[in-house]
Every structure is written in C-alpha cells, then in structure tokens.
Amino acid sequence: LEVLQPLLAGESTSHAGAQYRVNATFKVHDAPSKPPVIVAALGPRMLNIAGRLAEGTITWMTGAKTLANHIVPTITQAAAAAGRPTPRVVAGLPVVLTDKPDAARATIAEQLALYGQLPSYKAMLEREGASGPGDIALVGDEATLLKELQSLRDAGVTDLNAAVMELEPGQFDRTLEFLASEMQA
Incomplete structure (x- = not known):
C-alpha cells in the first residue's frame, strides 16, 4: 500500500x-x-493497516452487529490516528428478495457452507452469533430488506456489495430492481 x-x-x-x-x-x-484503494480486511491488524493506508475496507460474510462493534470502530480509529478521513466500509452479503425466507436461508446455507468453515469468515460469523452464511444473508420481503439495509447503514456501512442470488426464476431481476430503487431513494 x-x-x-x-x-x-x-x-x-x-x-x-x-x-x-x-x-x-x-x-x-x-x-x-x-x-480509492479498498482493502479486504476483517481482523484487527488488517483493519488497522487499511485505516492507516487505504480509503476503506470491504468485508464478506460479516453481519451488521459485527460491522458496528468491530469492523467500523477498528478501521475508523486507525484512520483517525493516521489523520485520514473516515474510511469507506463496503459490506458484501448475499441478498434475496423473497416471500420464502426460510427456504432461501436454507439454500444459502447449503450453497455457501464453505464460508462457515474458512477461519477468517468463521470468526466473523461467530462474532455475529451466526451458525452460517444463511443466518446473516439479507433475505425477505421488501419491508424486511429495508430494515436490514437500514441496520447496515446504522452500523456505519457506506457501500453494499450485494451478491444477489437467484433461488427461483425471476428472483435475481426482482431483487436487483428493488436494490436499484432503494439506492435511488
């Protein structure tokens, strides 16, 4: 860097x-x-480096509670100590607009099970109190997704890297349209 x-x-x-x-x-x-240089960082040392030397961080499989209590404060403190501006925090999460949230979460848990086994992501899931990726995915109807997006904003997330998943026909386009309309609002 x-x-x-x-x-x-x-x-x-x-x-x-x-x-x-x-x-x-x-x-x-x-x-x-x-x-801007955005560094993938989850642990304290990497977040410190990202805060001191980059414009922000990008996470994956990290829920709102962990973003609010670990990621955002750690990188923000490092940036402030280095005299840098408030960093960007890009949260990467699976997103599905659906009226069948339980089925969607089960499918996500199955398809993305590997992330619950990799040490860095597993640590973030454990911080969140989640047993796997299905527990932290943004899943539900429009009202539910709006609440979850707001919880990310409240946590200090500046950008969303939405991994839109299609678990049934047409779902990808509906989810993308919803996210686009929410970003314009």
Missing part, C-alpha cells in the same frame, strides 16, 4: 523493504483522479 498509493496518485515512489525494492513512476494519461 505504501508503494501503490503514491503510484495511483501519479507520483514517484521509492521503497526498500525486507521483501522487495521499488523505484517507480506510474502515470495514467487523462485519469480524472486517483482511484
């Missing part, structure tokens, strides 16, 4: 670390501005 950030800003960088050395300049002609 110490090498990447200056390069993306069109500046020269010189870095001599334990693993590699870099002396480089990188310029993109007609680039309007430096793109």
Whole structure:
C-alpha cells in the first residue's frame, strides 16, 4: 500500500523493504483522479493497516452487529490516528428478495457452507452469533430488506456489495430492481 498509493496518485515512489525494492513512476494519461484503494480486511491488524493506508475496507460474510462493534470502530480509529478521513466500509452479503425466507436461508446455507468453515469468515460469523452464511444473508420481503439495509447503514456501512442470488426464476431481476430503487431513494 505504501508503494501503490503514491503510484495511483501519479507520483514517484521509492521503497526498500525486507521483501522487495521499488523505484517507480506510474502515470495514467487523462485519469480524472486517483482511484480509492479498498482493502479486504476483517481482523484487527488488517483493519488497522487499511485505516492507516487505504480509503476503506470491504468485508464478506460479516453481519451488521459485527460491522458496528468491530469492523467500523477498528478501521475508523486507525484512520483517525493516521489523520485520514473516515474510511469507506463496503459490506458484501448475499441478498434475496423473497416471500420464502426460510427456504432461501436454507439454500444459502447449503450453497455457501464453505464460508462457515474458512477461519477468517468463521470468526466473523461467530462474532455475529451466526451458525452460517444463511443466518446473516439479507433475505425477505421488501419491508424486511429495508430494515436490514437500514441496520447496515446504522452500523456505519457506506457501500453494499450485494451478491444477489437467484433461488427461483425471476428472483435475481426482482431483487436487483428493488436494490436499484432503494439506492435511488
């Protein structure tokens, strides 16, 4: 990140670390501005690095309670200590607009079971008090999804990376249309 950030800003960088050395300049002609760097981070050390050196973090399989009590405060404190602006927090979650939430959660639990076994995601699910991905997915009718989206906003989430799932015909388009209309509101 110490090498990447200056390069993306069109500046020269010189870095001599334990693993590699870099002396480089990188310029993109007609680039309007430096793109934000968002680092996938869940644990305290990575969140600290992301807060100090990047514009934010992106999570996956992390529920609203864990975002509010762990992710957002940890990265925000690191950014503040480094004199950086409040970071972006992108929450990645499965989303399904449905009138059959129990069936949808069961299918998500089955299809995404691997995430409940990987140590970093398992730790986030445990913090949430969830037994697996089906428990933290955003699933339900419009009113339920609105409440869940609001709980993410209340937790400090700035962006949603919606993994829209189609568990029955037409569901993907309906979910996407709902999310698009909610984002415009």
